[in-house]
Amino acid sequence: MIGKETTIIHFNVSSAKKASRHGAIKKWLLIAIALAFLGLFIVVPLLAVFSEALSKGMELYVAALTEPEALSAIKLTLLTAAIAVPINTIFGVIAAWGIAKFDFKGKNILITLIDIPFAVSPVIAGLVFVLLFGSQGVLGAFLEAYNLKIIFAVPGIVLATIFVTFPFVVRELLPIMQDQGTEEEQAAITLGANGWQTFFRITLPNIKWGLLYGVILCNARAMGEFGAVSVVSGHIRGLTNTIPLHVEILYNEYNFTAAFAVASLLALLALITLVLKSIVEYKSQKH
Numbered sequence: 001m002i003g004k005e006t007t008i009i010h011f012n013v014s015s016a017k018k019a020s021r022h023g024a025i026k027k028w029l030l031i032a033i034a035l036a037f038l039g040l041f042i043v044v045p046l047l048a049v050f051s052e053a054l055s056k057g058m059e060l061y062v063a064a065l066t067e068p069e070a071l072s073a074i075k076l077t078l079l080t081a082a083i084a085v086p087i088n089t090i091f092g093v094i095a096a097w098g099i100a101k102f103d104f105k106g107k108n109i110l111i112t113l114i115d116i117p118f119a120v121s122p123v124i125a126g127l128v129f130v131l132l133f134g135s136q137g138v139l140g141a142f143l144e145a146y147n148l149k150i151i152f153a154v155p156g157i158v159l160a161t162i163f164v165t166f167p168f169v170v171r172e173l174l175p176i177m178q179d180q181g182t183e184e185e186q187a188a189i190t191l192g193a194n195g196w197q198t199f200f201r202i203t204l205p206n207i208k209w210g211l212l213y214g215v216i217l218c219n220a221r222a223m224g225e226f227g228a229v230s231v232v233s234g235h236i237r238g239l240t241n242t243i244p245l246h247v248e249i250l251y252n253e254y255n256f257t258a259a260f261a262v263a264s265l266l267a268l269l270a271l272i273t274l275v276l277k278s279i280v281e282y283k284s285q286k287h
Contacts, residue, residue, distance in 0.1 A: 046267055052260040055257065065261055067258075070258075073262070083158050084165055085165070088218050093169070095174075099170075100180075101177065101182050114167050115167060118167055123230075125164060125227075127231055129163075129228075130231060133150040135151075152233065153234075156233070159232075172213050176207050177203075177207060180207075185203060209283055213280045220269075220273040243265065247266070
């Protein structure tokens, strides 16, 4: 009987070792496949962009980034992000707070409306703005009467960017606020705190890492948006071209070195965004 039990124990230990060994093989195989996929579709293209950008020397690279049209595209991209990101941040905090902390009719409809930019093609979004604010659009006659220009001008680019980026902040904050509940805010109000004190001392500290994460993603999309901005911009050199549109124009003109040089700037911004995103994720998990 004892020998039989010993045999069973040895069999179980051997089976456990085999299962563990097979599990380790599967784990490293999956990791290798993931790394190979990332290397082929992300790392190699990024290296190709920087290699092509610097292929004719640093002097031409700097010249491509400092020419007037490139500087104008960079300024417009930064201006658009500087307007769109704060607006979407304010909207995201308000929307997430209202949805997570209060019950009201139509909450699910509001959440669905917030997700529309994820479901609608950016090109379609740009066409909608043209139909609304273009010279032949619904509000075209009114805007022309007051000499207001939105389409093929900076306001149209800003509006299109706001539309395609506004779900990012609210979508990052909503699950955090729903998970936290309302007990802390109710306790603060019971102790005499007003609305602003409750927000800045209770709510904001609890959501700060999620808020930063959403802002980083929103900013990355705002600077890299192409589809909606392409429709409403008019591609006016030096006036309504953002960095992605400027890259397209340079590439279509077979000015490959300049195109890749400007594209490398976008890639560099993406890498910086990735680093910031990783830092925020680490801080959030640690918190």
